[in-house]
């Protein structure tokens with residue numbers, strides 16, 4: 001899924017309590033991609049990696065440096081996520097619920113990445129198992145995703161306030 005959708009899903013699932021919580025969940029929601037693909041784009045920008053051709057579908061992954069795959073394994077594993085969740089809990093002496101946005105990101109990616117391009121290694125490092133899902137760039141996923149987000153945010157900002165849930 002694109003990182004803006006991830007951030008919006010993270011925000012609405014794990015950050016509804018206040019604006020501060022929303023900002024945190026929004027950032028946690030996009031973090032798994034920012035800390036993997038984001039770094040790749042910084043490398044491309046800095047001339048350290050070749051620029052991929054996005055007109056090719058699926059995008060070529062053979063020019064992506066190995067470090068990005070490694071980072072992707074770390075940031076898209078539910079096992080690493082669980083470990084970090086409890087680590088943050090131990091550090092802050094309370095569960096950081098907004099961090100669940102990170103887990104939501106992984107769960108959405110499991111079903112919206114096919115084996116052709118970065119299938120989600122959600123059981124890494126214990127297992128390389130993945131689900132070959134439907135790529136999020138397909139209109140059958142991308143368009144309903146936008147409408148679902150619009151609908152949920154409309155509910156959150158308008159109807160919910162009126163109905164006083």
Ligand SMILES: [Zn+2]
Pocket residue numbers: 001032033076105109
């Ligand atoms: Zn992702």
